Amino acid sequence: MTEIRNVEADLSRFRARVLVASLGILCAFGLLAVRLVYLQVYRHADLSEQAENNRTAIVPIVPNRGLILDRNGIVLATNYSAYTLEITPSKVDDLEETIAALEKVVDIQLRDKRRFKRLREESKSFESLPIRTRLSDEEVARFAAQRFRFPGVDIKARLFRSYPYGELGSHVVGYIGRINQAEKAAIEEDDEEGNYRGTDYIGKLGVEQSFEQQLHGTTGVDQVETSAGGRAVRKLATNPATPGNTVMLSLDIRLQKLVEDMFGDRRGALVALDPKTGDVLAFVSKPTFDPNLFVDGIDTESWEALNESIDKPLLNRALRGTYPPGSTYKPFMAMAALQTGTRSPTTLINDPGFYMFGGRRFGSPENEKGGIMDMNRAIVESSNVYFYSLANEMGVDAMHDFMKPLGFGQITGIDINGEVRGVLPSQAWKRGYFKRPEQKKWFAGETISLGIGQGYNSFTMLQLAQATAVLANNGVKHKPRLVIGTQDPVTRVMHTLPLAPAEDLGYKPENVAIVLKALIGVTQGGTSARVFAGAGYLSGGKTGTAQAVTMAAKGKYNSAKMDEHQRDHALYIAMAPAEDPKIALAVIVENAGWGAGAAAPIARRVFDYMLMGQYPSEEDMAAVQKGLAGAPMGKPRMAADMRGLMAPVSAASTAAPLAPIAAQTATLKGQADAPALAKASPSSAALGSKPR
Numbered sequence: 001m002t003e004i005r006n007v008e009a010d011l012s013r014f015r016a017r018v019l020v021a022s023l024g025i026l027c028a029f030g031l032l033a034v035r036l037v038y039l040q041v042y043r044h045a046d047l048s049e050q051a052e053n054n055r056t057a058i059v060p061i062v063p064n065r066g067l068i069l070d071r072n073g074i075v076l077a078t079n080y081s082a083y084t085l086e087i088t089p090s091k092v093d094d095l096e097e098t099i100a101a102l103e104k105v106v107d108i109q110l111r112d113k114r115r116f117k118r119l120r121e122e123s124k125s126f127e128s129l130p131i132r133t134r135l136s137d138e139e140v141a142r143f144a145a146q147r148f149r150f151p152g153v154d155i156k157a158r159l160f161r162s163y164p165y166g167e168l169g170s171h172v173v174g175y176i177g178r179i180n181q182a183e184k185a186a187i188e189e190d191d192e193e194g195n196y197r198g199t200d201y202i203g204k205l206g207v208e209q210s211f212e213q214q215l216h217g218t219t220g221v222d223q224v225e226t227s228a229g230g231r232a233v234r235k236l237a238t239n240p241a242t243p244g245n246t247v248m249l250s251l252d253i254r255l256q257k258l259v260e261d262m263f264g265d266r267r268g269a270l271v272a273l274d275p276k277t278g279d280v281l282a283f284v285s286k287p288t289f290d291p292n293l294f295v296d297g298i299d300t301e302s303w304e305a306l307n308e309s310i311d312k313p314l315l316n317r318a319l320r321g322t323y324p325p326g327s328t329y330k331p332f333m334a335m336a337a338l339q340t341g342t343r344s345p346t347t348l349i350n351d352p353g354f355y356m357f358g359g360r361r362f363g364s365p366e367n368e369k370g371g372i373m374d375m376n377r378a379i380v381e382s383s384n385v386y387f388y389s390l391a392n393e394m395g396v397d398a399m400h401d402f403m404k405p406l407g408f409g410q411i412t413g414i415d416i417n418g419e420v421r422g423v424l425p426s427q428a429w430k431r432g433y434f435k436r437p438e439q440k441k442w443f444a445g446e447t448i449s450l451g452i453g454q455g456y457n458s459f460t461m462l463q464l465a466q467a468t469a470v471l472a473n474n475g476v477k478h479k480p481r482l483v484i485g486t487q488d489p490v491t492r493v494m495h496t497l498p499l500a501p502a503e504d505l506g507y508k509p510e511n512v513a514i515v516l517k518a519l520i521g522v523t524q525g526g527t528s529a530r531v532f533a534g535a536g537y538l539s540g541g542k543t544g545t546a547q548a549v550t551m552a553a554k555g556k557y558n559s560a561k562m563d564e565h566q567r568d569h570a571l572y573i574a575m576a577p578a579e580d581p582k583i584a585l586a587v588i589v590e591n592a593g594w595g596a597g598a599a600a601p602i603a604r605r606v607f608d609y610m611l612m613g614q615y616p617s618e619e620d621m622a623a624v625q626k627g628l629a630g631a632p633m634g635k636p637r638m639a640a641d642m643r644g645l646m647a648p649v650s651a652a653s654t655a656a657p658l659a660p661i662a663a664q665t666a667t668l669k670g671q672a673d674a675p676a677l678a679k680a681s682p683s684s685a686a687l688g689s690k691p692r
Contacts, residue, residue, distance in 0.1 A: 009335045031620070040118050040395075060198030062159060063217030064489070066244030068173055068207055070253040071279075071484065073260040076173050077163055077208065084158045085132040089120060091152030093460045097149060099131065105146055106139045108132055111299040119297065122180055128156070133296045134406070161208075161295050167288040169256050169315040172416070172482060174206020175291035195219050204294065206316075207482065209248060210416040214486055215529060217244035246487035248494070250279035254643070258609055259284045262602050262616070264625030266592060268569075269317035269461040271480075272585040272606060275469035275500060275575065278478030280414070281583060285317040319414070322422040322458040325590055326544030326595070327382045328573045329453030331515050332467060333390055334375050336402040338511040342394050345375040351385040362388050379518035380526035382543065384452050391451025398427035398441060399450060401446070405505050407477070408459050413500075414480040422463060425456035454547060464586035471515060472540075472575035472584045475507030489505070514538055520578050531600040533631040537611050541574035541603060543595030546588075567591040572599035576607045583610055592627050601629040608632065613639045 006608055068077035085106060092098050099116075119129045140155055147154070161176045179187070179202045185194050196202075199218055203209035220241030220457060259270050263286040272282040272286040287309075293302050306314050312530075315321060351370045364370075364384035378386035391399065404410060409424025414579040423429070427442040434440050449455035462480060470477045479500040487494045519540030522530040527543040546569045570592040575581040585603055592598035601624050608614040616624065617634030 003056040006024060008284070037415050059222040061220035061222055061238075061241040062198045063219055063241035064243035065159065065176070065245045066215040066217065066486075066489065068215075069246060069248045069255075070251050071249060072252065072254075073248075074253050075164060076169060076249070076253060077161060079159050080162050081157055082133065082160055083135040083155050083652070084130045085135055085139075085143065086128040086130050086154055086156055087116070088128045090151045098153065102131065102143075102150065102153065103438075106132055106135060106346060111301070114300055115297045119178065122178075128154070130430070132295070132454060133158070134160070158200070162443035163255075163291045165253070166290045166292060168260060169251065169253060169286045170206075170317070171285040172206050172251060172283045172293045173254075173291065174208035174210075174416075175204055175294040176201045176208050176509055177204045177294050178297055194498075201295075204290075205418075206416055207249065211247050211483060214247055215244040215385065217489070218242040243489040245489060247483055248485040248487065249482050250274075250484045251283060252281050253484065254639070255606065255609060256281045256284060258615065259602065259606060260288065261621065262605060262624045263589070266292055266598075266625070267317070267590040268586040268588045268599075269321055270585060270593075270602065270606075271318050271461045272583055273465050273469045273478075273480060275473040275581050275584045276478070278466075278469070278480045279484060280480055280482045281610075282585070283318050285315070285319070285321070287311050287313040289313045304348070308496075316418065317588075317590075318461050319416070319418055320420045321588075322420060322460055323569055323571070324457050324546040325453035325464055325547030326453075326569070326571050327384075327452055328464060328542050328544035328571050328586070328595070329431070329457065330379055330382065330387050331471065331519060331542050331573075332403060332406060332408075333387050333399070333451055334379060334516050334518070335471070335507065335511060336399060337375070337390055337396065337516060340394070340398060340402060340508060342398075343375065343390060347379070349373045349375065349383075349386045349389055351378075351383045353385070355385045355388040355448070357388070357392065357448050360445060366576055375514065376518045376521060379515070379542065380521040382527050387451040388448050389451075391447050392444075393451075394451075396447045396450060397426050397428075399447075400424055400429075405477075405503075406470055407463050408457075408487055410463070410465060412462055412466055412480050414462060415483055420460065422460055423456055423458040425450065428458075433565065453544065461586045461588055462615065464571075465584060468575060468586055469581075470505065470571040471512065472581035473521075474509060474512050475505045477503045493571070498597035516578065520576075523574075528596050530630045531596060533605050535604065535607070535631075536580040537576055537607065539574055539576035539607055540578050541600065543573060543600055544571035544573070545569070545594050548591055555653075570595045571600035572596075572603050574603045576611060583607065596628040602626075605632065608636065609639055615639045615642045 041126075065079055067075055068073055085102070087095070087098065097491075099108065099113065108131060116129060116131045132139075132497075135155070143150075143155060163170070163173060163175070165427075170559055178200055179196070181232070183202055187193055192501070195216070195218060199216070203212040203215065206258070208215065218241060220239045222239075223237040224243065255272070259282050261270075263270075263284070266286065268284075268286055269689075270282055270284040273280055273282065289306055293299075293306075324600055340343065349372070351364065351373050353370045355363050355364070368380060370385075373381075373383045374385045375386075403424055409422045411419055411421055425446075430442050431440045446455060450457055466477070466480055481497070481500070483497060484494045485494050519542055520538060522528050522543070523535075523539050523541050528541050532539060534542075548566055548569055568591070570589045571587065572595045573584075573586045575584040585606060587599045587602050589598040589602070596609065605616050605624065608616075614636040616632060619634045619635055620629060620632050620636070623629040623633060
């Protein structure tokens with residue numbers, strides 16, 4: 001009986017254990033079922049999205065950057081596509097060893113390493129940085145065949161900016177460069193981060209910078225399916241990029257080239273405007289630079305050569321260079337005298353060749369004849385004494401108040417960044433500018449030199465050209481502008497930008513006529529008569545010579561004994577044709593001496609080109625470049641025959657995708673690598689046209 005009871009007890013315990021185990025299994029399956037219901041029903045949408053994200057990747061499509069054209073449709077900035085060898089430092093174990101190994105596969109120069117090092121310092125470690133750009137097809141094939149050896153290194157198809165005419169108009173067109181940290185912060189602040197995803201370059205100067213939003217376009221995206229290793233397998237969907245707008249400038253690039261050629265190796269600036277609209281016809285700053293140097297990231301040697309040059313080629317002299325206007329200021333002083341009633345045109349002033357004030361002798365080096373001067377003769381013969389005395393009569397603040405609306409010492413509002421104000425002096429200006437109490441007081445003797453455009457006066461050629469255009473346009477002022485229209489890349493419709501409202505300064509027509517008559521007299525029998533002899537049109541102008549350095553009170557100017565950079569500047573302002581001006585300009589040739597000898601000849605040939613369709617002969621061009629020209633010599637060439645000097649780059653050229661990397665390496669690897677193709681070849685929308 002005892003044994004039977006023991007067996008029954010064992011069976012009872014066994015059944016209990018089986019029951020407990022069964023209940024445990026049932027609970028486990030119940031929990032599993034609950035979990036499955038939770039995941040499959042309640043979390044279905046969320047988990048499905050996560051799975052899809054793991055399976056797909058969003059790849060940005062960088063838009064074609066918009067073209068930049070001159071007023072005649074000549075392309076000044078375009079795009080082309082090329083392959084770039086890039087390294088992501090965060091994915092490379094030994095960067096130096098990797099670069100050393102890469103050197104055995106593709107050509108990597110010292111300048112490439114220096115640029116890469118600089119980019120690393122400016123960027124984050126997880127960014128892809130170029131170690132070599134513009135790889136040849138052979139180099140692409142060699143690397144692609146050995147790509148497995150270089151984790152963190154890849155070839156990418158990139159857009160590159162091209163400036164077909166190099167240094168020509170470089171200060172206006174500007175250039176693009178790699179986005180730096182400050183620019184990234186600005187992009188994020190403006191909520192443009194999404195639109196710049198995948199974009200490495202941004203406008204840095206000139207129109208490229210000022211019209212960045214128009215030129216950049218809208219970034220598109222590709223949705224691609226990826227393998228477990230993250231490699232692209234196939235494209236699932238695409239939202240194409242929208243190219244940037246084409247920007248058309250008011251600039252006549254052929255005129256720009258003529259002017260830059262006439263400067264030769266000399267320094268200076270010229271601004272030519274349409275006085276009726278404010279459109280900029282030429283915007284010259286010499287010397288220039290090649291913007292193509294900056295596209296890939298300028299090398300150290302080239303940067304030092306540009307940045308440390310005594311000639312300052314990176315300085316936009318037309319926009320940011322400030323100079324005393326010299327005697328080109330006299331017509332505006334005459335206008336001030338007439339409008340304020342300080343002097344009539346018939347007021348006579350004796351010019352003995354000097355002006356005494358406060359015991360100091362103010363000379364008149366430009367005046368040759370002297371004698372009794374009325375307003376007309378004072379402008380035609382450039383009498384310093386006449387305008388010394390006028391400045392003394394008006395006083396500094398009255399001069400300031402009249403010159404300010406003309407734009408002197410003011411921001412003109414031209415549509416590119418970087419303009420400087422210059423200095424239009426007044427008593428209030430001096431009190432705010434100087435720090436020591438004894439420097440803040442305005443002295444009467446400081447007023448005298450202002451009348452002939454010296455002293456504290458310091459203006460840009462843009463300001464001087466605008467003021468000249470105001471006189472040419474009977475006192476009506478237009479804001480200068482460089483961009484006259486944009487073209488939508490999709491519709492191809494050109495949108496003309498509206499003119500800013502004009503400002504009438506309220507000059508009396510009879511006063512304007514008096515000053516313009518005197519300016520015409522300058523070209524007919526005055527200081528620039530020799531230069532304009534035989535012209536087929538009538539123009540008005542005024543020569544000027546401005547000090548580059550301040551002379552001692554009893555010092556005597558002798559250019560032969562001075563350093564070249566200390567000699568006087570040569571200036572000229574002009575408008576033509578005189579009866580209905582179509583062009584007004586201001587030009588300065590630095591340290592070139594008398595305005596009639598170096599600056600006026602450039603203006604004469606600009607007018608010959610614009611109004612007569614004439615281009616200087618070779619011998620005449622050589623004389624102008626050396627500052628030895630008067631009226632044109634030799635037989636002028638026809639401007640229409642000189643167009644071959646600038647073969648236009650087609651604005652209608654379209655982008656074509658680069659040859660697939662995998663196809664280039666098929667013969668080396670024995671088969672085409674489809675995933676590599678999908679990964680390395682961007683959509684054709686992201687590629688530009690190759691240069692011609």
